[in-house]
Amino acid sequence: MTNPTRQRIIIVGGGTAGWIAAASLARFLPVQRYAVTLVESDEIGIVGVGEATIPQIRLLNAALGIDEYAFMRATQATYKLGIEFAGWGTQNSRYMHAFGTVGRPTGQVPFHHFWLRGARLGETAPLDAYAPNAQAGWANRFAKPDGGELAYAFHFDASLYATFLRNWAETRGVTRIEGRIVAVGRDQETGNVSDVQLENGQSVAGDLFIDCSGFRGLLIEGALETGYDDWSHWLPCDRALAVPCASSAELTPYTRSTAHTAGWQWRIPLQHRIGNGHVYCSAQISDDQAAAVLLANLDGVPLADPRPIRFTTGRRRQFWNRNVVAIGLAAGFLEPLESTSIHMVQSAIERVIRYLPNGPLQAADIAAYNIETGFEWERVRDFIILHYHVNDRPEPFWRECASMAVPQSLSDKIALFRANGRITRFNDELFAEVGWLQVLVGQGIIPQGYHPLVDAHSDKDIRELLSLLRQVIGRQVGTLPDHATFIAQHCPSGTY
Numbered sequence: 001m002t003n004p005t006r007q008r009i010i011i012v013g014g015g016t017a018g019w020i021a022a023a024s025l026a027r028f029l030p031v032q033r034y035a036v037t038l039v040e041s042d043e044i045g046i047v048g049v050g051e052a053t054i055p056q057i058r059l060l061n062a063a064l065g066i067d068e069y070a071f072m073r074a075t076q077a078t079y080k081l082g083i084e085f086a087g088w089g090t091q092n093s094r095y096m097h098a099f100g101t102v103g104r105p106t107g108q109v110p111f112h113h114f115w116l117r118g119a120r121l122g123e124t125a126p127l128d129a130y131a132p133n134a135q136a137g138w139a140n141r142f143a144k145p146d147g148g149e150l151a152y153a154f155h156f157d158a159s160l161y162a163t164f165l166r167n168w169a170e171t172r173g174v175t176r177i178e179g180r181i182v183a184v185g186r187d188q189e190t191g192n193v194s195d196v197q198l199e200n201g202q203s204v205a206g207d208l209f210i211d212c213s214g215f216r217g218l219l220i221e222g223a224l225e226t227g228y229d230d231w232s233h234w235l236p237c238d239r240a241l242a243v244p245c246a247s248s249a250e251l252t253p254y255t256r257s258t259a260h261t262a263g264w265q266w267r268i269p270l271q272h273r274i275g276n277g278h279v280y281c282s283a284q285i286s287d288d289q290a291a292a293v294l295l296a297n298l299d300g301v302p303l304a305d306p307r308p309i310r311f312t313t314g315r316r317r318q319f320w321n322r323n324v325v326a327i328g329l330a331a332g333f334l335e336p337l338e339s340t341s342i343h344m345v346q347s348a349i350e351r352v353i354r355y356l357p358n359g360p361l362q363a364a365d366i367a368a369y370n371i372e373t374g375f376e377w378e379r380v381r382d383f384i385i386l387h388y389h390v391n392d393r394p395e396p397f398w399r400e401c402a403s404m405a406v407p408q409s410l411s412d413k414i415a416l417f418r419a420n421g422r423i424t425r426f427n428d429e430l431f432a433e434v435g436w437l438q439v440l441v442g443q444g445i446i447p448q449g450y451h452p453l454v455d456a457h458s459d460k461d462i463r464e465l466l467s468l469l470r471q472v473i474g475r476q477v478g479t480l481p482d483h484a485t486f487i488a489q490h491c492p493s494g495t496y
């Protein structure tokens with residue numbers, strides 16, 4: 001028997017966003033007060049990409065009480081220590097945006113100022129020589145932190161991940177309804193969404209709707225016409241081709257992003273295959289050219305034909321409009337250069353829980369939710385633009401990216417770093433100083449100065465500090481097992 005006082009939360013869509021939302025709501029909302037229903041259509045399916053994550057996903061796993069090895073086995077997952085950027089700053093450059101630390105705590109002045117001074121003294125080791133994650137990554141080694149040396153995330157099969165979370169959510173009370181939504185009902189008086197209507201005639205009524213319907217934005221755009229801020233003047237790539245290929249010899253514990261003539265290619269190693277995709281700007285190269293570039297740069301034989309995906313980078317004008325909250329691709333699109341979208345699903349649902357209505361919807365709650373979410377999106381957007389804007393590649397696409405006007409918030413950040421190597425993290429922006437540092441340096445910016453307090457140390461002290469750190473990291477990494485061996489021992493999927 002249903003309890004008429006329960007609030008009805010309807011999630012539209014069963015991709016990564018829908019099932020993360022469902023699992024999180026099932027975990028945190030009392031079942032006596034909330035009924036969570038998810039509607040999805042197997043016939044439409046999910047976008048099926050989105051296979052690289054950042055370390056915050058471990059907080060989600062911990063919150064849900066998910067056993068990491070069980071999750072890894074179920075999703076053919078591998079570990080991820082960072083992202084290699086090949087050919088981004090210049091055609092031959094290569095750097096790692098590694099998770100975790102760079103250097104070690106050095107009082108009030110961040111470590112990289114010591115590294116900058118060292119460079120003036122003739123120390124040639126690159127920044128990543130001081131990043132344990134980068135060194136472990138380059139050496140294809142991995143072990144779970146014992147005392148917190150390595151920060152890590154995962155690569156996983158997106159379809160298996162949705163299935164895994166679905167099982168988790170369904171066993172904890174989420175009701176799943178299969179069917180294609182063909183119409184969205186509105187309350188005549190309030191204008192709120194009242195129900196979604198399925199092809200088979202069923203109506204699913206709710207109080208709060210979470211739109212996880214993917215690029216379509218069935219409710220947020222289709223029904224409510226919320227509007228979209230187009231960011232493609234800053235991020236002009238608008239298409240992707242995705243293709244899996246057979247695994248290569250070494251199981252690398254990092255994502256690779258390789259810059260091409262008018263875009264870039266991802267490489268995500270899983271236990272049973274490698275996920276690949278070419279993100280490109282259709283104004284600069286044709287689909288056929290893009291497919292040829294993708295297929296020419298695979299490590300193994302392709303396991304399917306390249307699958308096209310189109311997008312417009314940007315965000316909904318409001319993420320929460322009336323009684324609809326858009327999460328995942330329904331909320332907007334930022335290309336997956338830094339594997340941020342799944343995290344933004346996770347943070348959005350945390351925020352929904354924080355602003356959960358208590359009775360009638362409050363305009364102030366909705367406004368606060370939209371401000372917070374907008375800030376998160378804009379700062380991630382800036383970080384992505386940085387990779388394109390600061391480059392020394394010759395092709396027209398890259399020259400245009402280098403000369404474009406970027407958002408003020410980004411040009412301020414670049415100017416601050418260029419002068420004296422300073423990086424400021426504002427409010428809750430996602431990427432910490434150490435993330436910005438690695439990309440700013442990796443793309444080719446070396447600050448003109450460094451913090452004056454570093455000059456309180458002698459040349460000898462600086463050299464010794466740097467040398468000692470390199471030795472310590474080298475020793476630590478040398479004790480780690482091979483990534484593939486670690487997985488084979490702890491969480492093999494069976495076909496590996």
Ligand SMILES: Cc1cc2nc3c(=O)[nH]c(=O)nc-3n(C[C@H](O)[C@H](O)[C@H](O)COP(=O)(O)OP(=O)(O)OC[C@H]3O[C@@H](n4cnc5c(N)ncnc54)[C@H](O)[C@@H]3O)c2cc1C
Nearest residue numbers: 013014015016017047050052181213214328329336341342
């Ligand atoms: C090329 C590309 C690469 C990406 N790589 C990464 C990455 O490496 N890391 C990362 O974090 N993110 C990545 N992302 C983003 C990531 O894929 C998404 O954030 C994530 O998969 C969430 O998608 P979704 O659930 O919003 O949408 P979808 O997976 O598209 O799910 C939409 C759901 O809505 C349902 N639906 C739609 N219409 C109807 C209807 N009429 N009736 C009933 N059901 C309906 C569908 O059946 C489906 O269940 C990438 C995205 C793209 C495009």
